[in-house]
Amino acid sequence: xxxxxxxxxxxxxxxxxxxxxxxxxxxxxxxxxxxxxxxxxxxxxxxxxxxxxxxxxxxxxxxxxxxxxxxxxxxxxxxxxxxxxxxxxxxxxxxxxxxxxxxxxxxxxxxxxxxxxxxxxxxxxxxxxxxxxxxxxxxxxxxxxxxxxxxxxxxxxxxxxxxxxxxxxxxxxxxxxxxxxxxxxxxxxxxxxxxxxxxxxxxxxxxxxxxxxxxxxxxxxxxxxxxx
Amino acid sequence: xxxxxxxxxxxxxxxxxxxxxxxxxxxxxxxxxxxxxxxxxxxxxxxxxxxxxxxxxxxxxxxxxxxxxxxxxxxxxxxxxxxxxxxxxxxxxxxxxxxxxxxxxxxxxxxxxxxxxxxxxxxxxxxxxxxxxxxxxxxxxxxxxxxxxxxxxxxxxxxxxxxxxxxxxxxxxxxxxxxxxxxxxxxxxxxxxxxxxxxxxxxxxxxxxxxxxxxxxxxxxxxxxxxx
DNA sequence: TATAAAAGTTAGACTTACCTAACAAATGTT
DNA sequence: AACATTTGTTAGGTAAGTCTAACTTTTATA
Numbered sequence: 001x002x003x004x005x006x007x008x009x010x011x012x013x014x015x016x017x018x019x020x021x022x023x024x025x026x027x028x029x030x031x032x033x034x035x036x037x038x039x040x041x042x043x044x045x046x047x048x049x050x051x052x053x054x055x056x057x058x059x060x061x062x063x064x065x066x067x068x069x070x071x072x073x074x075x076x077x078x079x080x081x082x083x084x085x086x087x088x089x090x091x092x093x094x095x096x097x098x099x100x101x102x103x104x105x106x107x108x109x110x111x112x113x114x115x116x117x118x119x120x121x122x123x124x125x126x127x128x129x130x131x132x133x134x135x136x137x138x139x140x141x142x143x144x145x146x147x148x149x150x151x152x153x154x155x156x157x158x159x160x161x162x163x164x165x166x167x168x169x170x171x172x173x174x175x176x177x178x179x180x181x182x183x184x185x186x187x188x189x190x191x192x193x194x195x196x197x198x199x200x201x202x203x204x205x206x207x208x209x210x211x212x213x214x215x216x217x218x219x220x221x222x223x224x225x226x227x228x
Numbered sequence: 229x230x231x232x233x234x235x236x237x238x239x240x241x242x243x244x245x246x247x248x249x250x251x252x253x254x255x256x257x258x259x260x261x262x263x264x265x266x267x268x269x270x271x272x273x274x275x276x277x278x279x280x281x282x283x284x285x286x287x288x289x290x291x292x293x294x295x296x297x298x299x300x301x302x303x304x305x306x307x308x309x310x311x312x313x314x315x316x317x318x319x320x321x322x323x324x325x326x327x328x329x330x331x332x333x334x335x336x337x338x339x340x341x342x343x344x345x346x347x348x349x350x351x352x353x354x355x356x357x358x359x360x361x362x363x364x365x366x367x368x369x370x371x372x373x374x375x376x377x378x379x380x381x382x383x384x385x386x387x388x389x390x391x392x393x394x395x396x397x398x399x400x401x402x403x404x405x406x407x408x409x410x411x412x413x414x415x416x417x418x419x420x421x422x423x424x425x426x427x428x429x430x431x432x433x434x435x436x437x438x439x440x441x442x443x444x445x446x447x448x449x450x451x452x453x454x455x456x
Numbered sequence: 457t458a459t460a461a462a463a464g465t466t467a468g469a470c471t472t473a474c475c476t477a478a479c480a481a482a483t484g485t486t
Numbered sequence: 487a488a489c490a491t492t493t494g495t496t497a498g499g500t501a502a503g504t505c506t507a508a509c510t511t512t513t514a515t516a
């Protein structure tokens with residue numbers, strides 16, 4: 001059984017591995033900063049986690065989760081994101097309030113609690129921030145995101161990310177009242193110039209260019225919580 | 229802010245004060261036993277709690293919560309019982325599984341969480357064991373229990389306790405499928421001999437004697453969770 | 457490539473919550 | 487009232503997780 005603190009180190013390591021996609025190793029200072037402790041403290045804990053075979057680590061080297069460590073970290077992340085979903089959907093917390101409380105709730109030890117909570121929430125695959133919730137076996141749901149331009153006529157989809165991050169594009173999105181989670185229905189595709197007629201949320205139908213449709217990532221799954 | 233451990237000491241003290249109704253003081257050994265630690269450890273913590281003015285305590289004397297300590301202990305008990313209710317009602321935990329997990333959940337720090345949870349549960353006044361849930365201001369709901377014999381015709385009530393604890397009576401209750409939480413409707417009162425016609429849950433109407441009606445405590449509030 | 461800067465480690469100390477063993481006070485029993 | 491038993495305290499020690507200060511290794515750059 002891991003301590004509250006050990007769990008936090010594993011979780012930090014997992015998060016850092018998501019951040020630095022290509023190379024999932026982390027450094028001592030990086031870890032310490034992430035956890036709000038001094039590097040010396042992180043070194044101590046890393047030795048302990050190595051003893052328990054949760055991380056691969058040697059002096060002055062980079063840190064990497066072992067398979068066992070990764071599974072434990074995923075279990076914590078699973079709890080964190082399920083609780084965030086609970087707070088947001090059932091207790092009416094706002095998007096930005098959920099994290100702090102979930103930081104505490106993620107350490108509650110009870111396999112039954114997690115699984116029942118997941119069931120109660122209807123087996124959500126993504127949390128209120130759009131991040132994937134690990135399954136009980138550690139699998140991470142992948143958001144099958146495609147470009148809006150690839151959606152067939154009549155299909156309903158949901159915005160998940162932007163491909164173009166330029167200010168002009170983001171401002172245009174704001175004007176259209178499009179954020180992560182906004183539902184969009186493709187009404188008609190014009191083959192001539194690649195433009196399309198779409199319905200944003202409950203707004204009136206409107207036309208968007210091919211350039212626009214190729215700048216927006218959407219998903220056909222309706223499993224992202226809409227931002228309030 | 230209190231530590232996890234300090235909170236447990238306060239809660240133990242509150243529980244002991246409920247147990248020894250007439251005299252709410254506790255002894256060091258009693259406390260230590262309740263918390264699963266050695267008496268020496270309890271002495272240490274008691275000194276610390278005294279420093280924080282949460283308990284009244286002097287060497288070799290009895291221990292008593294101060295008003296401040298009592299309020300904090302009630303806040304923890306409130307969380308504990310709300311979480312028990314949540315686990316039982318929403319996550320389908322059984323009557324005897326809720327306690328262990330609630331022991332952990334009661335330490336989560338978030339005023340908003342507690343109040344939202346209470347609202348989500350519909351402001352329950354009693355937990356799945358029939359114990360009162362302290363209000364946000366520390367008030368303890370009192371179960372207005374009266375004898376079944378005092379209930380007027382046509383009224384619906386709910387079993388909360390037994391006055392007679394003899395085996396024959398308890399066996400009779402079992403035969404009638406009456407447990408804590410069972411709803412009973414008084415259909416007719418017979419003045420002649422004090423007997424009455426009642427409906428137990430969804431069963432057929434049946435007659436019970438005055439002796440029976442004077443042995444069962446019920447409440448007119450419909451706020452006790454029914455045992456499954 | 458020599459050296460300065462950055463990154464990481466070690467040693468020693470503190471706090472919290474726990475322990476054991478020895479002692480002191482209060483209580484109960486004849 | 488004296489003594490035995492129960493109850494509670496003190497002193498000294500341990501483990502976890504943190505710190506600071508001094509040191510070492512790696513890396514980046516002039």
